[in-house]
Amino acid sequence: MNQVRFNHLLGLEGLSRAAITEILDSAEAFLEVLDRPIRQVPSLRGVSVANLFFEPSTRTRISFELAEKRLSAEVTNFAASGSSISKGETMLDTVQNIEAMKIDVVVIRHFAQGAPHFLAERISAAVINAGDGSHEHPTQGLLDIMTMRRKVGNLEGLKVLILGDIAHSRVARSNIWGLLTMGAEVMLCGPGTLIPREIEDMNVDVTNDLDEGLAWCDVVNVLRLQIERQREGLLPSLREYQRSFGLSKSRLEKAGGEKIVMHPGPMNRGVEIDSDVADSPASVILQQVTHGVAVRMAVLYLISGGERVIE
Amino acid sequence: MTEKIKQYIIDAAGMELTLARLAAEIIEANHGSKGMALVGIRTRGVPLAVRLAELISGIAKKRIPVGILDITLYRDDYLMARKTPKVRSTEIPFEIHGKNVVLIDDVLYTGRTARAALGAILDYGRPDCIKLAVLIDRGHREMPIQGDFVGRKIVTLPGDEVRVHLKEVDGLDEVVLVETVKED
Numbered sequence: 505m506n507q508v509r510f511n512h513l514l515g516l517e518g519l520s521r522a523a524i525t526e527i528l529d530s531a532e533a534f535l536e537v538l539d540r541p542i543r544q545v546p547s548l549r550g551v552s553v554a555n556l557f558f559e560p561s562t563r564t565r566i567s568f569e570l571a572e573k574r575l576s577a578e579v580t581n582f583a584a585s586g587s588s589i590s591k592g593e594t595m596l597d598t599v600q601n602i603e604a605m606k607i608d609v610v611v612i613r614h615f616a617q618g619a620p621h622f623l624a625e626r627i628s629a630a631v632i633n634a635g636d637g638s639h640e641h642p643t644q645g646l647l648d649i650m651t652m653r654r655k656v657g658n659l660e661g662l663k664v665l666i667l668g669d670i671a672h673s674r675v676a677r678s679n680i681w682g683l684l685t686m687g688a689e690v691m692l693c694g695p696g697t698l699i700p701r702e703i704e705d706m707n708v709d710v711t712n713d714l715d716e717g718l719a720w721c722d723v724v725n726v727l728r729l730q731i732e733r734q735r736e737g738l739l740p741s742l743r744e745y746q747r748s749f750g751l752s753k754s755r756l757e758k759a760g761g762e763k764i765v766m767h768p769g770p771m772n773r774g775v776e777i778d779s780d781v782a783d784s785p786a787s788v789i790l791q792q793v794t795h796g797v798a799v800r801m802a803v804l805y806l807i808s809g810g811e812r813v814i815e
Numbered sequence: 816m817t818e819k820i821k822q823y824i825i826d827a828a829g830m831e832l833t834l835a836r837l838a839a840e841i842i843e844a845n846h847g848s849k850g851m852a853l854v855g856i857r858t859r860g861v862p863l864a865v866r867l868a869e870l871i872s873g874i875a876k877k878r879i880p881v882g883i884l885d886i887t888l889y890r891d892d893y894l895m896a897r898k899t900p901k902v903r904s905t906e907i908p909f910e911i912h913g914k915n916v917v918l919i920d921d922v923l924y925t926g927r928t929a930r931a932a933l934g935a936i937l938d939y940g941r942p943d944c945i946k947l948a949v950l951i952d953r954g955h956r957e958m959p960i961q962g963d964f965v966g967r968k969i970v971t972l973p974g975d976e977v978r979v980h981l982k983e984v985d986g987l988d989e990v991v992l993v994e995t996v997k998e999d
Contacts, residue, residue, distance in 0.1 A: 526901075529901075530901070530902045532904060533885065533887075533902040533903050533904045533905075534902070536904045536905060536906075537888070540938060540939060541938070541939060541940060542938040542939075544938070545888035545889065545938070546888070546889060546934065547887075547888040547889070547890075547893055575888075802902075805888075805899070805902065806899055809893055809899035809900070
């Protein structure tokens with residue numbers, strides 16, 4: 505059997521179809537663990553995992569923490585506020601100190617793009633990127649792809665519309681890389697100011713017309729609008745954004761056909777997505793949350809096992 | 816590395832007889848089929864469990880529930896293994912609590928798989944008892960574990976491999992003892 509090796513998970517860019525498939529297949533097995541009377545397996549007993557969150561996060565951190573605990577790993581949490589980072593220590597110093605405490609796996613969320621890559625080159629622990637700036641959020645990409653695969657079976661030729669603030673979205677980038685690798689087609693939709701020019705080189709279509717995008721797609725993945733962007737002058741007003749790019753029931757009905765509606769959370773109800781869409785049967789938003797724990801268990805399991813190959 | 820077949824242990828006709836005897840022993844020890852459930856350990860324990868359940872159902876005139884157990888997540892060598900073993904799903908479509916569970920595997924060797932299977936099964940509930948049925952016991956135990964129902968007990972050397980082939984997976988029923996020889 506051809507096994508895929510994982511030393512780190514830094515992004516979905518460059519990750520092979522075989523590797524993504526192996527993570528998703530393993531995640532299916534872990535999904536079953538989550539339904540057992542005892543939702544814990546002993547696989548990672550004795551493995552120490554540190555969750556380093558240099559940026560606030562609730563659900564990703566909780567999802568990782570649950571995944572780690574359900575694999576029986578030993579969990580330590582570091583949040584930027586309240587640690588010595590707020591006393592001026594550099595990230596590398598912080599991490600080297602943590603490593604000196606014998607940590608096997610580091611899960612890192614950082615506001616700077618490339619921070620996990622920087623670490624992976626300098627420490628011996630395995631590094632999992634839990635979101636770096638507007639670059640990548642690979643476990644979110646994987647859980648989105650898992651949710652789509654469970655819903656439709658085959659990703660080949662699946663038409664996925666990614667809607668919203670593409671420019672600042674690491675979720676969008678991980679989705680694009682992963683989906684293209686798996687043979688899906690991707691279209692991006694949002695205001696021109698929130699779609700970076702260079703992204704068109706990624707072999708995706710771009711539209712500024714939501715109705716066109718909705719008519720084309722099988723799946724619409726709605727991104728969270730980072731409200732603070734409005735202050736940067738990239739959006740005229742939230743109401744105008746909502747009118748042009750907000751996903752409403754009437755727009756979905758107008759597009760016809762059955763669409764799968766996704767959102768990585770947290771949602772701005774009434775801005776990028778309306779409640780009657782988010783809570784409709786077409787929405788798989790809560791399934792995404794469940795799949796997130798399973799996918800993270802799979803990544804932790806695959807990264808911790810076997811002999812590490814020193815690159 | 817070359818392989819040499821040392822011994823043919825069971826052929827297709829022998830497999831049928833051995834499984835029929837195991838089925839009879841299992842139902843006798845259980846005083847009938849009451850509360851009985853078979854759980855096959857992946858991979859080759861699963862078709863064996865299905866066949867034994869059919870044989871026992873034939874005697875008892877009652878369907879015997881069958882489950883599938885993947886023990887990958889309970890292995891004790893996970894962090895030492897050169898390759899990360901593939902995790903697959905466990906399917907226990909019945910309530911474990913209060914059952915007389917018979918674990919089914921093809922080969923009993925070190926006893927570590929059975930140890931892992933005990934851990935895994937207990938995470939699904941509290942059965943009244945757990946017994947172990949194996950097609951082949953090849954010795955060299957590293958744990959205090961013994962089979963309750965054993966198809967064939969054979970003498971092997973540590974370097975030998977017992978190959979169990981089953982119709983469902985391999986196209987034919989047979990068990991062979993293989994010696995692997997390192998070439999200089």
